[in-house]
Amino acid sequence: MSVRGGKFAGFPHHVIVFLAPATIIYTMFMVYPLLDSIRLSLYSTDGTGAFHFTGLTNYITLITDPEWSNAFWNALKNNFKFFCVHMLVQNPIGIMLAALLSLPKLKGRTAYRTLIFMPTMLSVVIIGFIWQLILSPLWGVSESLLGFIGLTDWFQPWLGQEGTALLTLALISVWQFVGIPMMLIYAALLNIPEDLTESAIIDGATHWEIFWHIKLPLILPTIAMVSILTFVANFNAFDLIYSVKGALAGPDFSTDIMGTLFYRTFFGFQLQLGNPTMGATVATMMFGVILVGVLFYLFVLQRKLRRYAL
Amino acid sequence: MPKTRQAISSMAIHAILVSYMLIALWPIFLTIINSFKSRKAIFGDPMGLPGVDTFSLKGFEKVLLRSDFEIYFMNSIIVTIATLALVLILGAMAAWALSEYRFKGNKLLGLYLAIGIMIPIRLGSVSLLQLIVNMNLANTLTALVLVYIAQSLPLAIFILSEFMQQIPKDLKEAARCDGVNEYTIFFKVILPLTRPAIATVGVFTLVPVWNDLWFPLILAPSEKTQTITLGVQQFIGQYVTDWNAVLASLTLAIVPILIIYILLSRHLIRGITAGAVK
Numbered sequence: 001m002s003v004r005g006g007k008f009a010g011f012p013h014h015v016i017v018f019l020a021p022a023t024i025i026y027t028m029f030m031v032y033p034l035l036d037s038i039r040l041s042l043y044s045t046d047g048t049g050a051f052h053f054t055g056l057t058n059y060i061t062l063i064t065d066p067e068w069s070n071a072f073w074n075a076l077k078n079n080f081k082f083f084c085v086h087m088l089v090q091n092p093i094g095i096m097l098a099a100l101l102s103l104p105k106l107k108g109r110t111a112y113r114t115l116i117f118m119p120t121m122l123s124v125v126i127i128g129f130i131w132q133l134i135l136s137p138l139w140g141v142s143e144s145l146l147g148f149i150g151l152t153d154w155f156q157p158w159l160g161q162e163g164t165a166l167l168t169l170a171l172i173s174v175w176q177f178v179g180i181p182m183m184l185i186y187a188a189l190l191n192i193p194e195d196l197t198e199s200a201i202i203d204g205a206t207h208w209e210i211f212w213h214i215k216l217p218l219i220l221p222t223i224a225m226v227s228i229l230t231f232v233a234n235f236n237a238f239d240l241i242y243s244v245k246g247a248l249a250g251p252d253f254s255t256d257i258m259g260t261l262f263y264r265t266f267f268g269f270q271l272q273l274g275n276p277t278m279g280a281t282v283a284t285m286m287f288g289v290i291l292v293g294v295l296f297y298l299f300v301l302q303r304k305l306r307r308y309a310l
Numbered sequence: 311m312p313k314t315r316q317a318i319s320s321m322a323i324h325a326i327l328v329s330y331m332l333i334a335l336w337p338i339f340l341t342i343i344n345s346f347k348s349r350k351a352i353f354g355d356p357m358g359l360p361g362v363d364t365f366s367l368k369g370f371e372k373v374l375l376r377s378d379f380e381i382y383f384m385n386s387i388i389v390t391i392a393t394l395a396l397v398l399i400l401g402a403m404a405a406w407a408l409s410e411y412r413f414k415g416n417k418l419l420g421l422y423l424a425i426g427i428m429i430p431i432r433l434g435s436v437s438l439l440q441l442i443v444n445m446n447l448a449n450t451l452t453a454l455v456l457v458y459i460a461q462s463l464p465l466a467i468f469i470l471s472e473f474m475q476q477i478p479k480d481l482k483e484a485a486r487c488d489g490v491n492e493y494t495i496f497f498k499v500i501l502p503l504t505r506p507a508i509a510t511v512g513v514f515t516l517v518p519v520w521n522d523l524w525f526p527l528i529l530a531p532s533e534k535t536q537t538i539t540l541g542v543q544q545f546i547g548q549y550v551t552d553w554n555a556v557l558a559s560l561t562l563a564i565v566p567i568l569i570i571y572i573l574l575s576r577h578l579i580r581g582i583t584a585g586a587v588k
Contacts, residue, residue, distance in 0.1 A: 011413055014492040018407035022400040022463050023423070029460035030426050033434030033441060040436055097330060100323050112327045114575045116334045121571050123521035123539045126563050129546055129556070130341050139553075141340065141356045175333070183579065207319075228428075236430040239523040243543055259432075266436055267528075280436040287433045294428045 034287070040280035051277070058281040072282070074253055075261040076289075078166055082257055083234040085170035086177075091226060093174070094181025099211050101182070102189040113186065120179035124239040131172045132244050135159050159244065162254040169255055173240055177233075181226045188222035189215060221305045228297040235290050238263060258286045338564060345369055345557035352553050369558030373545070376555070378533065379562060382541030389451050389537060390520050393458040397515050400459070401466035402504055406496055408467070409474045410482075420471070426464030431457065432524055442529055449532040457525055462515040469514070473507040474500070509577035520567070538563055 041058055043051040062068045100106070101113055119127060134141050135158055143155040158168040192215055200210050238259030241249050247269045249256035264272070266279030343359055344352050351364035358364070373379055408420050431438075438457065439448075447453040477500065485495045526540040536544065542563045549555045571578065 012411070012492070015407050015411050015413055017493075018403040018496070019419070022404035022467065023419070025400070025456065026423060026426065026460050026463050029438065029441075029456050030431050030434065031422075033431070033436075033438040034429065035434075036437035036441075037434045093330075097327070100327055103323065106323070108324075108327075110576075112331060113579065114572075115331050116327075117575075117579065118568070118571065119334055119338065121517060121567055122338070122564060123523070123542075123567075125521075125523050125539050125543045126560055129542075129560055130337050133553075133556070134337055134340065139353065139356060144356075175337075178334075232428060232430065236432060238432075242523070262435075276436050276440075283433045283436060287429070290429065290433075 037280045038284050038287070040277050041284045043277050045275065045277055058278055059285075062278070062281055062285070068278075071253065071256065071261055072285075075256045075258050078255065079235055079237075079257040081166060082170045082173075082237065083231060085167060086174055086230050086234055087227065089171065090174040090178050091181050091223070091230065094178050094226070095185050095223070097178070097182045098185035098189055099215070101186050103207060113183070117179035117183060119176045122176070124173075124176065125243040127172065127176045128240045128243040131175075132159060135168070160251065162251045165245070165251060166255045169240060169244060172244075173237070180229070184226055185219055185222055188219045192218055221302070224297060224301040224305055228293060228301070231293040231297075232290055235286060235293070258282070258289070262286065338568075341557055342561050342564065345554075345561040349554055352557070366554070369552075369554030369556075370562070372549075372552065372555040373559045373562060376549070377541065377545050377559075378536075379538075379541065379559075381534065382536050382538045383566075385451060385535060386520060386538040389454050389458065390516055392451075392455045393462060393519050394512060394515050396455070396459050397462045397466050398508060398511060401463055401511065402470050402501060403496070404463070405467045405470035405474055406500055409471045423464055423467050426461070427468060431461045435524070435528055439528055447529075449530050449535050451530065451535055453529045454525055454535075454537070457529065458515075458519045458522075462519070465514050466511045469511055470504060470507055473504060477503055509574070509580070513578045 040051075042053060042055055044054040044057060045051055062072050097116060101109055133139055137143070137155075137157045143152060146152055146155050156164065158164040196214055196218075197210050200214060205213075235258055237257060241255050241257060241260050242263065245255050245260075247260060247264050247267075249260045262279060262282045265282050266274055266276060268274030340356070344356060346360040346366065347358075347364045348366040348368065351358065351360070351366075355364070360366075404423065408416060408423075442448050442453045442457075445453075447456075481499060481503075482495060485499055490498075520537075521539055522537075523539050523543060526535075526537045527543075530536070531540065542559050545559050546556050
């Protein structure tokens, strides 16, 4: 290795050349904006657009001033519901599909996984519009489909009702992204050495028993990873709600999540003007929620599961 | 008899997989077939395939006439390809440096670059917009490319580093014995060897960039710089009651991705499953 003397003694120039472009772009367009947003959340703007340092005032306003706090707590609560639906529906279905796909001697495995994964590749915006059409009472596709199984009366404009809109949107998102847990868990299941399951088969265990007692404990670390990926994606979601319900996340903010609240706060909507510093405050809160989730995963889940797997 | 039991359980498994597959594909299929039908047939017989008397391309005509779809499409292609190329080359350079050379702060820098895997860049949007405006890059594709590179690099570096650690030592040592300098080793020996990892990095870069709505909306919403995702979103918002046009614009946005997916699915899926191992 060539070592150049001088200022960078022991630090060859080619190492710098290799690392500099990536590090500079990443620092400038990712790390700096994130940190600077946190700084901006400690400022307020006045009528002239000038920034004044106001400490934690924005946070206190966001959490306690009814004008802001109602929207904030509502979005946070909705976001947790959104996440819970993913954990309770998306991940179990993903695990089930992965378990079926990884069964030995299954015919058509490649076709199944390719086709089931397809919606995941499409843009959330497209998916949102497609389901908006399908669930529209104007078109009546869902109604006639329910008619096939004798449930015509059961149909309601789910996306338009306050009580069902959020759940419906969450299920649309589940429908789209079920491919991700499926693939990750499928990969983990394939990595389980065969001799572990072979002896169980010889002992007469069914595939069901093998899955519950041998495979599932071994893929718990992957399930934990899928969960944290879901958590981060859900608390950062925006596109689906925005394209189906707009920035107002109606009806009556019943589908408002942190991402849409952030957008509205930052850019404004209708009569309310955009407020960059308050937007930065909402973003920092989202950052905090995501950070807590990631740290919980790294320091609690991952360690516990690793000990268990050993 | 165990044989019949096995046949029944195998049938049940296929029944579950086929029904889930239908659930996954039916909405996409329905959108595409209806985009080729007349308005009357869309409402009269939504589930029917387009036939001789129901076939119509009116929706597509309207979309191409009323919007700059070709421009949106080109914008998306330019942004995605530029991002992908730069992420691959810059990511490979950094991954190589991190996995090959021992220097002070190596671990720390690796960790620093990895933080971005978990923290979404979107949360820095307020400051990012200011930065882009100050750099005079608002409403340019360059702004999008720079942000997408920053967003994609952490995972790319992570995947490529894992890959580079598997490159046999002999190859590098042989080159070094011949007195070849480090740049030549990287560009002539190492870079060609990383080709198999490109598919993996490609999936994780290409799909989120192509599908993104947030940054085009915030950094480059002008008519000239809209990407396909934003273009479709705006178009549908405007013509929401024109079902022909809406269905046609959705189909125009879906079909290219479906074709690419079907062509590359083998690589894409291998990439995902390989990248997921650790």
